[in-house]
Amino acid sequence: SSSSSGNAITHTRLQPHHVYWKMLFGHAFENEEVLRPGHHDVFRIRVTKNQRLTPAQYDRNVFHLEFDISGTDLQYGIGDALGVFGHNDPAEVAAFLRAYGLTATDFVAVTHSEPRAFGLAQDGREELLTVAQLFEQRLDLFGKPTQAFYAALAEHATSDFQQKKLKWLGSEDKEGFRLRQLEFYTYADVLAEFTSARPPLETLLALIPPIKPRHYSISSSMRLDPTTVHLLVVAVDWVTPRRGLQRHGQCTRYLAALQPGDFVAVDIKTSVMRLPADPLQPVVGAALGTGLAPFRAFVQERMALQREGVALGPMVLYFGARYRAQEYLYGEDLDQAAQTGIITSLRLAFSRDQADKVYIQHKIVEDQAQLSQYFLHQGGHFYLCGPTWPVPEVRTAIVAGLTSAAAMSTDQAEEYIQQLKDEGRYILEVY
Numbered sequence: 128s129s130s131s132s133g134n135a136i137t138h139t140r141l142q143p144h145h146v147y148w149k150m151l152f153g154h155a156f157e158n159e160e161v162l163r164p165g166h167h168d169v170f171r172i173r174v175t176k177n178q179r180l181t182p183a184q185y186d187r188n189v190f191h192l193e194f195d196i197s198g199t200d201l202q203y204g205i206g207d208a209l210g211v212f213g214h215n216d217p218a219e220v221a222a223f224l225r226a227y228g229l230t231a232t233d234f235v236a237v238t239h240s241e242p243r244a245f246g247l248a249q250d251g252r253e254e255l256l257t258v259a260q261l262f263e264q265r266l267d268l269f270g271k272p273t274q275a276f277y278a279a280l281a282e283h284a285t286s287d288f289q290q291k292k293l294k295w296l297g298s299e300d301k302e303g304f305r306l307r308q309l310e311f312y313t314y315a316d317v318l319a320e321f322t323s324a325r326p327p328l329e330t331l332l333a334l335i336p337p338i339k340p341r342h343y344s345i346s347s348s349m350r351l352d353p354t355t356v357h358l359l360v361v362a363v364d365w366v367t368p369r370r371g372l373q374r375h376g377q378c379t380r381y382l383a384a385l386q387p388g389d390f391v392a393v394d395i396k397t398s399v400m401r402l403p404a405d406p407l408q409p410v411v412g413a414a415l416g417t418g419l420a421p422f423r424a425f426v427q428e429r430m431a432l433q434r435e436g437v438a439l440g441p442m443v444l445y446f447g448a449r450y451r452a453q454e455y456l457y458g459e460d461l462d463q464a465a466q467t468g469i470i471t472s473l474r475l476a477f478s479r480d481q482a483d484k485v486y487i488q489h490k491i492v493e494d495q496a497q498l499s500q501y502f503l504h505q506g507g508h509f510y511l512c513g514p515t516w517p518v519p520e521v522r523t524a525i526v527a528g529l530t531s532a533a534a535m536s537t538d539q540a541e542e543y544i545q546q547l548k549d550e551g552r553y554i555l556e557v558y
Contacts, residue, residue: 167394169212169392169393169394170201170392170394171199171390171391171392172195172196172201172356172393173194173195173388173390173391174193174195174385174386174388174390175193175194175195175355175387176191176192176193177190177191177386178192179191180359180457181453181454182452182453185453187361187362187453188362188383189361189417189454190360190361190382191357191358191359191360191457192358192359192385193355193356194355194356194357194358194393195354195355196353196354196356197354201356201393202349202395203345203356203395204349204398205400205401205402205424205425206344206345206399206400206401206421206556207395207396207397207398208343208344208345208395208396209342209356209396210341210342210393210395211341211342211343211378211391211393212264212338212340212392213338213340213341213377213378213380213381213382214263214338214381215262215263215264215268215269215377215381216380216381217263219269219315220259220262220263220268223262223318224259226319227325229258229328230258231258231259232257233257233258234255234256234257234258235255235257235258235261235332236253236255237256237261261332265337265338266332266335267335267336267338268313268314268335269313269314269315270314270336270338271308271312271313272312272313274296274297274304275297276297276317276334277293277296277297277304279297279334280293280317280318280321280324281293281297283326283330285323286321289322289323289324290323290324292321293321293324310367310368310369310370311367311372311374314335338377340393341377341378341379342396343358343359343360343420344358344359344398344400344417344418344420344421344424344512344556345357345358345420345421345424346358346359346419346420346421346424346457347424347427348427348428348430348431350427350428350431350432351428352427357423358420359417359419359423359457360379360382360383360417361379362375362379362380362383363375363380364376364380398421399551399554399556400510400512400554400556401551402428402508403508405440406429406432406437406439406440407438407439407440408440408505408507408508409440409441409442409443409505409506409507410425410440410441410442410507410510411443411445411502411507411508412442412443412444412445412509412510412511412512413447413491413510413511413517413521414446414447414513415446415447415512415514415517416447416448416456416513416514417456417513418511418513418514418556419456419457419512420512421512421556422444422446422510422512423457423460426442426460426461426469429442429464433467439468439469440505441472442469442470442471442472443474443498444472444474445474445475445490445491446461446474446475446476446487447475447478447487447513448476449478449479450477450479450480451480455475455477461473472497474494476490487517488517488520489524491521491524491525492527492528494528495527495528495531496532498525498528498532499528499529499532502547502552506552508551508552508553508554509547509552509553510554511554511556512555513557513558514557514558515557522544525540525544526540526544529543529544
């Protein structure tokens with residue numbers, strides 16, 4: 128059967144000795160190891176550090192990860208993102224398999240419909256995985272199902288009531304489906320709820336989409352250290368509004384549990400967050416929370432350039448978070464960079480450390496004369512990374528600066544920002 132992932136799945140209850148025979152005589156069977164069939168340029172890298180940056184009792188777990196990439200062909204540029212192929216929680220997968228009546232150690236033969244995507248000829252070769260591996264590493268079992276999933280599942284329900292409810296949820300009941308989305312019902316939840324609907328494994332694999340890589344801005348520079356790549360991550364978790372169930376972001380949960388020595392499958396996604404071609408051009412960065420990641424990479428790149436004797440222009444960094452004591456991420460590194468001139472102006476805005484909330488846009492307004500000089504006369508570049516909510520306020524702050532310091536009208540200032548965008552000098556990476 129076909130699936131949305133582009134794979135044709137055949138489920139054969141292979142006897143273990145058949146699999147072991149193929150593995151033992153892999154050369155004769157033309158076996159080869161592929162990390163992620165269907166994905167280009169996937170690398171296996173080793174965890175060397177997992178350090179929590181926020182206090183243990185704080186309600187946000189922000190953590191720093193380091194990976195060893197020596198001996199791999201992984202290359203990345205400043206501003207690029209590391210795509211992580213996360214795994215589902217093994218205990219939750221095991222519970223699902225038991226409830227569904229699947230044997231974790233059974234082998235599954237996966238025939239990929241587009242094998243050229245990962246360098247294999249279209250000769251019908253198969254990928255062999257255990258059922259546990261499929262549900263832990265490949266299938267987005269704890270993702271949110273579409274309406275089409277409910278409709279497809281209805282075809283397999285033996286209970287008349289459950290079949291009608293699934294059909295209704297999969298077609299006309301838009302409000303009921305919307306509420307389920309808000310409650311973050313997962314594929315596993317729906318299959319546990321509608322117990323009379325038990326599609327065979329090959330059908331189930333076609334209905335549940337694959338786990339996609341989650342991309343995180345890289346917080347390191349290969350120029351400074353070509354053997355490592357760093358990430359800055361916040362663990363995502365929440366409680367559903369009506370059912371009161373604890374939920375976790377699939378990939379951040381996986382990353383938070385990693386230990387030194389663990390291996391991770393990753394790829395690289397290029398980004399528009401690039402430093403100016405001329406190191407003398409001013410760099411103005413604005414970051415909220417883990418949006419600091421690419422700017423730490425900027426700082427490391429500038430450190431490497433400085434060590435090489437390259438003259439550097441100014442760098443202004445605005446960083447915003449709630450509390451300095453809890454969320455001054457990489458604080459020692461930033462302070463040192465400011466002391467050594469890598470960052471020429473470090474502007475911090477911790478919104479809840481005082482009665483009147485202070486945000487990065489307030490600091491930008493205070494610096495309007497200097498920033499306008501950078502943009503208008505020195506080819507300065509502006510970058511904003513973090514959540515989307517401050518984008519309008521930050522833009523308004525820059526417009527106010529241009530109208531005040533450069534005697535522009537509001538319309539002229541807006542047109543100038545559009546010009547900066549067109550020139551690649553006003554860059555937003557928000558989520």
